[in-house]
Amino acid sequence: MEKTFHNIKQYWEKRATLWSAQPKATTDDHWLRIIEIREIIRTLKRIRKKRAILDIGCGDGFSTIRIAQSFPNSTFLGVDYSKSMIESARLFLRRTQSPFSNVTFQVLDARTLASIDKKFDVIISDRCLINLPTAAIQKQVMQDIWHILPDSGHYIMVENFIEGHNAMNVLRKRLDLPSIPVRWHNTYVDEAFLKSLTKNYFTIKKRKNISSIYYLITRTVYSKICQLEHREPDYDNPIYKIAADLDESIGNYGPVNLILLRKKPLYGKSH
Numbered sequence: 439m440e441k442t443f444h445n446i447k448q449y450w451e452k453r454a455t456l457w458s459a460q461p462k463a464t465t466d467d468h469w470l471r472i473i474e475i476r477e478i479i480r481t482l483k484r485i486r487k488k489r490a491i492l493d494i495g496c497g498d499g500f501s502t503i504r505i506a507q508s509f510p511n512s513t514f515l516g517v518d519y520s521k522s523m524i525e526s527a528r529l530f531l532r533r534t535q536s537p538f539s540n541v542t543f544q545v546l547d548a549r550t551l552a553s554i555d556k557k558f559d560v561i562i563s564d565r566c567l568i569n570l571p572t573a574a575i576q577k578q579v580m581q582d583i584w585h586i587l588p589d590s591g592h593y594i595m596v597e598n599f600i601e602g603h604n605a606m607n608v609l610r611k612r613l614d615l616p617s618i619p620v621r622w623h624n625t626y627v628d629e630a631f632l633k634s635l636t637k638n639y640f641t642i643k644k645r646k647n648i649s650s651i652y653y654l655i656t657r658t659v660y661s662k663i664c665q666l667e668h669r670e671p672d673y674d675n676p677i678y679k680i681a682a683d684l685d686e687s688i689g690n691y692g693p694v695n696l697i698l699l700r701k702k703p704l705y706g707k708s709h
Contacts, residue, residue, distance in 0.1 A: 603693040
């Protein structure tokens with residue numbers, strides 16, 4: 439499949455229809471979502487000013503709603519370019535036993551963030567940038583995030599980095615396991631990309647590879663066990679929950695990083 443903006447959007451529209459209002463709509467790995475939610479909540483607790491929070495690429499809203507439960511005094515706006523995903527998010531919200539008045543969802547293309555006429559204290563992207571087809575579009579979106587943050591506002595970036603992905607595959611190779619390719623619809627970011635943006639736009643306040651030990655166990659050790667037993671890995675295997683419960687971040691053996699960025703209020707160069 440050609441990695442175009444249209445094709446990627448259609449991929450997510452189909453997943454939203456296939457997994458309507460189910461946690462697997464945005465990833466087959468449910469426990470990875472649990473880790474991401476846990477780490478975003480921890481990070482938000484460190485931020486003093488968080489009255490208005492924007493979650494871009496919110497998908498089916500599963501994560502947004504669960505994060506909002508921990509912050510009843512904050513308002514959350516979840517946006518996604520997939521109409522079907524937003525419909526699922528609203529359905530999730532209606533099914534919640536105690537509906538939250540502080541959560542709303544809206545169809546919005548991440549490429550049009552600059553059209554938003556308000557500021558948000560905190561902006562979250564959880565595997566949103568990697569679903570943009572080029573690094574140039576990723577950079578544009580991050581610049582737009584900068585624009586709709588107030589001075590010293592915060593951006594919580596949960597995205598896949600190619601360096602951690604490659605390190606995981608090095609370990610797999612040592613165990614005679616095939617490399618896991620980057621999926622056709624993903625464009626992983628890299629350290630050079632992050633450095634180029636932090637130079638003028640953001641200051642890194644916290645960074646954690648939240649997938650390292652989790653991927654080491656699930657994508658390497660467990661995969662080798664499955665290979666030896668001549669069976670395919672199963673995302674529902676209890677080892678995924680065990681790995682998630684370990685709550686460790688040692689090393690760089692997985693792609694998913696959480697980075698807390700603070701906006702640099704002084705920006706003197708044009709872009």
